[in-house]
Amino acid sequence: MNTSAASGSATAGSQTLLRGLQALELLAEAEAPLTINELAEGLGIHRSNAYRILRTLEQRRFVARDDAGRIRLGPKLTALARGVAPALHTAATPAITELAYKLGMTAFLTVLDIDEVVTLITVEPSNATAIARNPGVRHPVERGAPGHAMEASLSAAERERLLGSPEFGEAALTAKRTGYALSRHEVVEGVMGVAVPLRIPGEPPAAVAVVHFSLPETLEEIVEALQGAAQEIAQNYA
Amino acid sequence: MNTSAASGSATAGSQTLLRGLQALELLAEAEAPLTINELAEGLGIHRSNAYRILRTLEQRRFVARDDAGRIRLGPKLTALARGVAPALHTAATPAITELAYKLGMTAFLTVLDIDEVVTLITVEPSNATAIARNPGVRHPVERGAPGHAMEASLSAAERERLLGSPEFGEAALTAKRTGYALSRHEVVEGVMGVAVPLRIPGEPPAAVAVVHFSLPETLEEIVEALQGAAQEIAQNYA
DNA sequence: GCCCTCATGTTCACTATTCGAACATTAAGT
């Protein structure tokens, strides 16, 4: 038995746990709840194994079954997600909120997860046209202002370790020089983003950003506000 | 080997997966990142097992190690949490936002996870004094207006299956009659909550709620706005 | 410098745990 991992004599991982985690990923990606057959097939395992995994996930409330017996992620995961970078969350929420209302734009905080940008906090001021970049949204670093800003905040060695090469991208080099990053249409069509990096020792590389529909005249003001927010977060950080 | 579960001849769960999930819970509850020793001890397992579990969790990015080698939950979990009740999320976000701005109070959506209330969505209008009830916050059903409202929306049979007894609490009975629930100081000291139930077939019992510092004169208006939001969500639900 | 201690990480033989074919059971078509 070797589904490409978890075997071999070297130091491997745990097969059953791996499959359980993959089950969670599968359920998160599926837009509709899955049946056991779909789950077993998706994992490439026998149904009876899927059952054992399911029981365990259910027992810990990571998943729940709806009226029709279909399997879906449980609210427990939302609770778990609260444990992601709690100190950063606490330090950043007020500053991001203030930023959003001050500029009248959707503001957010992102962190770098190896080679992916993950949105942690989003605040939409009431007057802003809704630009959905909800917490949990994820995409490669190469796209979008926050990605460029975070890439720019890495040392060559860090970049190599995380992204596999020490050579910075065009946009990141620009951001390294100017201290902020810009993007157009890179993540959401028709939307522009501005971001500044935020590095806190012990926390992953992060960025503070806002998005808007058009290039504002007041780019300098925006960058200043972003940098102010970043500083405030760093200071409030316990 | 029987750490109280995962053994026996009947239909049991998976030991390794169970421990992996418990590791995630442990990391979520710890306010600071853990060392491997702490993790192994917390799980009551040998260090070498903790390593294998850790490797697997790391491989899937459920956890990450910081510069000091300490273990913390990864942003991946925030991404996963996006898969929790996505249809409900989509249907509810606009209505909750509108509600918050209309009433000038912190508004939120909760769901019932067996016997616990979990907050899924929170919106704070700019003028509201910050009342932190962030997504993922969790407490027993017995406390708070949303809990009472959701309890009231259950049938006796459902209540028995979920909570172990078919006998409704005082507050839930009141809510059953009036159609909304009230609470004071039950979750956050000095804060009052108003909630209405929201049942959507295929989704867990939910509630729409707002919180405020004092009992407003306009309770009727608030209840009407809440009911309006609940209806809107039900209609937008795909 | 040297020795001691504590924390991290890996190896390997033994066995508990997982695997999956086969068997039940219920539901929905035809």
Place this chain on the structure above:
DNA sequence: ACTTAATGTTCGAATAGTGAACATGAGGGC
């Protein structure tokens, strides 16, 4: 009533998990 399909469980064979013991490295005191 017969067929197809989906859900759930059982049990011996085979594999993946367990933890004592072995490495390695980083301080800390003397």
